[in-house]
Amino acid sequence: MGKNNVEIKEKRPLGPRFKRFFKDFKNQWELQSMIIPGLIFMIIFSYIPMYGLLIAFKQYTALDTFSTAPWVGLKNFQIIMTDKFFWEAMVNTVAISLMKLAIGFIAPIILAIMIYELHDGPIKRFMQTISYLPHFLSWIVLGGMLITWFSTTGLLNQTLMAVGLMDNPQNYLLDAGKYWWIATLSDIWKEVGWGTILYLAVMSKIDPTYYEAAKIDGASRLKQIWHITIPSMKYIINLNLILAVSGIFGSNFDQTLVLMNTQNQEKAEVLSTYVYRIGMTQGDFSYATAVGLGMSIVSLILLVGAHKVTKRLNEGQSVL
Amino acid sequence: MKTIKSMFGKGLVLLLAVLMVLTGCSSDSETESAGLKKPDYKVDKETPAWKLDKRKETTTLTWYVNADWWNADFGNDFVTKQIKKDLNIDVKFITGDDTKLNALFSGGDIPDIISLFDANAPIAKKANTWALPLNELADTYDPYFHKVAVKDTLKWHELKDGKTYGYANFSNTQADYDKGVIPATTAFVIRKDVYEAIGKPEMKTPEQFQSAMTKIKEQYPKLIPFGPSEAFGEVLQDYIGVPLETKDGKFYNRNLDKDYLTWLETFNGVYQKGGISDDSFADDNTAMEEKIKSGKYASMLISGIPQKGGALQSFKTNNPGSEYIAVDGPESTVGNAPTLNQSGITGWMMNYITKKSKDPAKATQLFTYLLSEKGQTLVTYGIEGETYTVNADGKYEYKPEIKEMRTKNPDQYKKEYRFGEFFFFGHDKYNLLSEDSTIEATKQMAQWGKGKLVPHFVLEGTNPDQGTPEARSFSAIDTEWQKTVVSMVRAKSDKQFDKELKSYEKFLDENNWNKITELKTKKMEQNREKLGMK
Numbered sequence: 114m115g116k117n118n119v120e121i122k123e124k125r126p127l128g129p130r131f132k133r134f135f136k137d138f139k140n141q142w143e144l145q146s147m148i149i150p151g152l153i154f155m156i157i158f159s160y161i162p163m164y165g166l167l168i169a170f171k172q173y174t175a176l177d178t179f180s181t182a183p184w185v186g187l188k189n190f191q192i193i194m195t196d197k198f199f200w201e202a203m204v205n206t207v208a209i210s211l212m213k214l215a216i217g218f219i220a221p222i223i224l225a226i227m228i229y230e231l232h233d234g235p236i237k238r239f240m241q242t243i244s245y246l247p248h249f250l251s252w253i254v255l256g257g258m259l260i261t262w263f264s265t266t267g268l269l270n271q272t273l274m275a276v277g278l279m280d281n282p283q284n285y286l287l288d289a290g291k292y293w294w295i296a297t298l299s300d301i302w303k304e305v306g307w308g309t310i311l312y313l314a315v316m317s318k319i320d321p322t323y324y325e326a327a328k329i330d331g332a333s334r335l336k337q338i339w340h341i342t343i344p345s346m347k348y349i350i351n352l353n354l355i356l357a358v359s360g361i362f363g364s365n366f367d368q369t370l371v372l373m374n375t376q377n378q379e380k381a382e383v384l385s386t387y388v389y390r391i392g393m394t395q396g397d398f399s400y401a402t403a404v405g406l407g408m409s410i411v412s413l414i415l416l417v418g419a420h421k422v423t424k425r426l427n428e429g430q431s432v433l
Numbered sequence: 434m435k436t437i438k439s440m441f442g443k444g445l446v447l448l449l450a451v452l453m454v455l456t457g458c459s460s461d462s463e464t465e466s467a468g469l470k471k472p473d474y475k476v477d478k479e480t481p482a483w484k485l486d487k488r489k490e491t492t493t494l495t496w497y498v499n500a501d502w503w504n505a506d507f508g509n510d511f512v513t514k515q516i517k518k519d520l521n522i523d524v525k526f527i528t529g530d531d532t533k534l535n536a537l538f539s540g541g542d543i544p545d546i547i548s549l550f551d552a553n554a555p556i557a558k559k560a561n562t563w564a565l566p567l568n569e570l571a572d573t574y575d576p577y578f579h580k581v582a583v584k585d586t587l588k589w590h591e592l593k594d595g596k597t598y599g600y601a602n603f604s605n606t607q608a609d610y611d612k613g614v615i616p617a618t619t620a621f622v623i624r625k626d627v628y629e630a631i632g633k634p635e636m637k638t639p640e641q642f643q644s645a646m647t648k649i650k651e652q653y654p655k656l657i658p659f660g661p662s663e664a665f666g667e668v669l670q671d672y673i674g675v676p677l678e679t680k681d682g683k684f685y686n687r688n689l690d691k692d693y694l695t696w697l698e699t700f701n702g703v704y705q706k707g708g709i710s711d712d713s714f715a716d717d718n719t720a721m722e723e724k725i726k727s728g729k730y731a732s733m734l735i736s737g738i739p740q741k742g743g744a745l746q747s748f749k750t751n752n753p754g755s756e757y758i759a760v761d762g763p764e765s766t767v768g769n770a771p772t773l774n775q776s777g778i779t780g781w782m783m784n785y786i787t788k789k790s791k792d793p794a795k796a797t798q799l800f801t802y803l804l805s806e807k808g809q810t811l812v813t814y815g816i817e818g819e820t821y822t823v824n825a826d827g828k829y830e831y832k833p834e835i836k837e838m839r840t841k842n843p844d845q846y847k848k849e850y851r852f853g854e855f856f857f858f859g860h861d862k863y864n865l866l867s868e869d870s871t872i873e874a875t876k877q878m879a880q881w882g883k884g885k886l887v888p889h890f891v892l893e894g895t896n897p898d899q900g901t902p903e904a905r906s907f908s909a910i911d912t913e914w915q916k917t918v919v920s921m922v923r924a925k926s927d928k929q930f931d932k933e934l935k936s937y938e939k940f941l942d943e944n945n946w947n948k949i950t951e952l953k954t955k956k957m958e959q960n961r962e963k964l965g966m967k
Binding site: 263 | 920
């Protein structure tokens with residue numbers, strides 16, 4: 114099959130573009146038809162629902178159908194512009210996500226390399242298991258634990274007081290200024306182990322002869338990591354980066370719901386909880402959809418941006 | 434995993450859209466007349482129609498309940514088996530959330546009966562477009578309904594056209610309040626051992642209160658003298674009796690009441706001396722209950738006592754002699770009497786018979802049946818002699834084997850009996866017929882609250898309508914207030930206390946407060962009209 118294709122490509126005269134397209138398609142129709150179920154699924158569950166975005170431009174209540182709800186144009190978007198809580202949520206989302214991206218993206222790579230460098234055996238398996246564990250607890254459970262740990266009588270205060278670093282215990286979750294760090298670090302703690310799986314899988318595929326050759330050439334451990342391990346993972350790192358960047362606005366939902374309180378709300382509320390609050394609990398569907406649509410547009414811009422950046426890093430080759 | 438999570442966050446709104454589109458944007462059901470078909474039986478004012486309707490074939494009713502957790506079983510447990518037998522009906526429950534309801538409406542596939550959970554939702558406000566008026570149903574099919582339905586409740590839920598479409602459960606009327614049918618669920622409580630150890634001081638004035646808290650702090654350094662965080666808003670306002678409205682019946686912002694602010698300052702003083710823990714403001718519900726269970730709070734101002742009954746009882750059982758008791762706590766500095774709040778006249782669930790109902794006669798009979806004493810008793814206790822007995826004090830008692838099953842095997846109990854769960858038309862007065870339903874540890878607290886309940890009916894449902902700019906502002910103001918009140922209690926100095934208050938006042942000015950006040954005043958007038966106070 115592959116050979117066939119190559120031959121056709123070579124013979125192909127330079128005709129109009131669509132003619133080429135159809136010819137290619139005809140030659141691969143068996144393969145192309147396999148995409149159809151997936152395509153139908155996408156159309157039904159991803160594209161048709163986009164019609165629902167119309168309510169962002171309408172004054173919609175639960176009793177209306179899409180057609181009966183009155184048009185309001187860009188009014189919902191105008192309200193967004195003057196909504197103090199929206200902008201707070203926007204700043205928090207971007208800040209927390211960027212912090213998570215900056216630290217949380219690199220952390221699993223480092224951890225994966227560290228685990229990889231361990232000798233196979235019980236210690237390696239033990240390290241892997243305990244680093245995965247927090248991932249399997251939901252934020253509801255973890256949030257409860259964190260609330261206790263950060264309380265005035267909790268783990269953190271007791272430790273700090275025992276070593277004499279502070280005199281008066283304080284509740285860290287009430288301190289809005291610390292919330293971004295709490296959100297970032299607790300999320301990394303929860304997910305870092307899980308994030309290593311993909312990298313470890315890729316590393317296990319690296320040809321051991323590279324390392325043997327490097328050793329003979331006298332390369333140190335660090336040099337081996339730098340010149341063999343990391344370059345071999347480049348592709349998957351790029352892919353992960355793109356996925357992480359596009360997911361910036363969607364994250365933090367359940368974490369925020371548990372850790373947020375009246376005192377840290379201004380630094381804790383993120384767009385997804387904000388949309389949830391106005392859409393679900395206040396029944397303001399149109400406004401919530403408008404915010405959601407705005408989020409999606411910014412996500413798209415970020416995704417394209419990340420794609421461009423990684424393409425450049427990858428010597429012009431696209432990951433997607 | 435991460436993708437699933439982010440999809441959840443982002444996709445909530447989108448998901449809604451999916452279902453709405455899939456079920457199609459077809460016809461609207463607004464143009465149907467309420468002309469009711471005559472029944473096959475002769476109606477009688479004195480006899481419930483389910484006894485008169487002799488039709489042989491079983492009627493199947495579809496009943497939509499707007500809650501995913503609703504138990505959709507019918508005809509297998511004691512309660513629904515009896516209903517099925519008495520009324521010769523079969524019920525097919527459909528459960529779901531707002532999305533599903535919306536899909537049913539836009540698809541034109543409307544069930545016979547609909548039960549909602551929010552009387553102020555837009556869909557309930559427009560019930561005249563999709564439901565049948567209860568009065569007309571009762572006149573045509575079952576005049577006995579008028580005997581068992583509570584007039585005040587019907588009147589309260591009248592829509593603009595002067596007709597009532599939905600009947601609410603757990604709706605408490607002025608008469609219920611006056612007769613003391615319902616217990617108070619708010620109280621200032623203190624651990625008995627602590628109270629005695631500090632010499633049972635009075636705690637009514639700010640000075641007395643502060644000194645008592647200081648004493649607790651000194652004698653019990655491991656305890657938190659006062660908590661939890663829910664105390665400081667409306668609960669405190671009701672406890673010290675901040676007026677519900679201005680003298681001339683206008684909306685009154687209770688948050689800015691002088692008397693209330695004096696008490697907030699007092700609590701701020703208690704906080705500054707270490708009498709209130711910061712943890713209270715970060716705790717979630719579980720953490721708070723855990724603290725009550727272990728008696729960590731020396732004293733508390735709490736509402737919703739029945740919900741905390743389990744925790745209170747657990748502490749009492751494990752620490753006999755130290756249990757929480759209700760005593761006279763903070764009192765108004767200007768001589769107001771307490772205005773404790775309980776569930777109001779709006780009630781909880783709303784039950785409707787729809788215009789698309791295939792057999793409105795049967796549906797009306799079912800409403801009447803469940804509202805009547807027979808139905809109410811059946812769903813709460815079953816049948817006398819079979820499942821319960823009445824003891825010498827007139828209190829209802831389940832048969833011992835049922836009681837045992839309820840504590841030892843609640844799942845089987847739910848499956849076989851389902852008492853207290855089929856509460857579409859429930860009312861607290863039926864629950865109170867039995868001693869079993871009240872928790873030992875909360876009895877004294879309810880006793881303390883006797884005569885202190887004041888209906889808040891006039892304020893019910895006065896928030897701006899959902900989806901309006903005022904509703905948006907109001908919700909923003911409320912969020913700001915939740916933050917402000919905690920910041921005021923936690924203020925480091927009097928200056929900061931005033932600053933927080935000033936910033937809240939400024940926020941009010943910037944967010945349409947005048948318009949909201951006007952709107953609320955107007956809605957209060959409408960309420961008064963419905964309550965017959967005008």
